[in-house]
Amino acid sequence: MIEAQSLTKRFSTTTAVDGITFSARPGRVTGFLGPNGAGKSTTMRMIVGLDRPSSGSITVNGRPYAEHTAPIHEVGALLDATAVSGGRSARNHLLAVAATHRIGARRVDEVIRLTGLESVARKRVRGFSLGMGQRLGLATALLGDPATLILDEPVNGLDPDGVVWVRQFVRGLAAEGRTVLLSSHLMSEMAQTADHLVILGRGRIIADAAVTDILADAGGTTVAVRTPDGGLLATALEAHGAGISFPEPDLLSVNGLDSRRIAEIAAQNGAVIYELTPYAASLEEAYMALTRDDVEYHSAGTPREATR
Numbered sequence: 001m002i003e004a005q006s007l008t009k010r011f012s013t014t015t016a017v018d019g020i021t022f023s024a025r026p027g028r029v030t031g032f033l034g035p036n037g038a039g040k041s042t043t044m045r046m047i048v049g050l051d052r053p054s055s056g057s058i059t060v061n062g063r064p065y066a067e068h069t070a071p072i073h074e075v076g077a078l079l080d081a082t083a084v085s086g087g088r089s090a091r092n093h094l095l096a097v098a099a100t101h102r103i104g105a106r107r108v109d110e111v112i113r114l115t116g117l118e119s120v121a122r123k124r125v126r127g128f129s130l131g132m133g134q135r136l137g138l139a140t141a142l143l144g145d146p147a148t149l150i151l152d153e154p155v156n157g158l159d160p161d162g163v164v165w166v167r168q169f170v171r172g173l174a175a176e177g178r179t180v181l182l183s184s185h186l187m188s189e190m191a192q193t194a195d196h197l198v199i200l201g202r203g204r205i206i207a208d209a210a211v212t213d214i215l216a217d218a219g220g221t222t223v224a225v226r227t228p229d230g231g232l233l234a235t236a237l238e239a240h241g242a243g244i245s246f247p248e249p250d251l252l253s254v255n256g257l258d259s260r261r262i263a264e265i266a267a268q269n270g271a272v273i274y275e276l277t278p279y280a281a282s283l284e285e286a287y288m289a290l291t292r293d294d295v296e297y298h299s300a301g302t303p304r305e306a307t308r
């Protein structure tokens with residue numbers, strides 16, 4: 001369990017994390033999402049004591065990281081998969097980390113197996129692909145068999161096979177009852193991996209909800225209605241609280257009413273319907289709408305101020 005309470009981190013003029021309160025619970029993958037510079041990495045670094053909060057607190061299982069007597073058994077972190085020194089073999093790297101925490105070789109071989117590194121375990125890390133480096137980072141994070149894992153952008157730069165592998169692996173960790181906090185700036189990836197999302201924008205929380213609720217809040221299901229009686233039907237549907245737009249002259253896009261209700265209202269008003277097609281707003285659209293004002297740099301390339 002990870003709990004942040006009014007957590008704030010300032011770097012001279014930048015407020016990287018601005019008074020956030022959230023929790024990541026056991027047995028689920030909590031997606032930590034936000035545009036570049038939103039404060040995800042800074043928050044994760046504070047979880048494992050690499051940065052100190054300017055104010056507020058962040059705890060793992062009720063205590064700040066530094067107050068745990070054996071933190072490696074509490075929380076495993078994958079923060080920068082390229083940080084491993086290249087001269088050693090993967091197994092020797094893991095043995096070295098294990099030795100400093102009095103963890104035996106048996107656990108090293110276990111995490112090598114769990115992360116599918118057997119065939120490259122005795123090869124030098126220097127020659128590792130990005131995917132293998134990520135697996136090694138995960139193996140290192142798992143050494144202490146921690147109940148909590150924090151993974152910063154674990155699929156960054158991976159090929160599709162690697163992405164699927166990480167996704168399944170992470171879901172498996174949560175299914176075992178672990179707390180998993182997973183950061184990404186890719187909503188599409190999160191939609192398939194996370195149960196719950198904490199979305200940051202410029203250091204603040206802009207959404208903290210189940211993936212399904214975020215979708216529903218983003219407009220939920222929209223129904224496309226093809227009809228020659230657009231004007232008549234739009235007026236009738238609006239009278240029942242629907243939001244309407246006309247993407248094409250004979251096509252209505254209807255929010256706030258389901259297909260069945262739309263068909264009933266059409267029948268009551270004598271409107272002909274050729275087609276009714278419900279479609280869910282994608283999480284990607286929901287995310288873009290939520291973070292529109294919070295991206296540091298828009299695609300037009302106009303830099304915005306780093307702080308508000």
Ligand SMILES: Nc1ncnc2c1ncn2[C@@H]1O[C@H](COP(=O)(O)OP(=O)(O)OP(=O)(O)O)[C@@H](O)[C@H]1O
Pocket residue numbers: 011014015016017034035036037038039040041042043185306
């Ligand atoms: N050591 C530091 N000194 C000064 N500013 C920093 C430092 N670390 C982070 N920042 C700033 O804090 C803000 C948040 O950065 P952070 O890396 O936490 O964001 P992020 O959400 O992880 O972004 P990304 O997806 O790009 O990794 C940014 O504006 C960043 O420039």
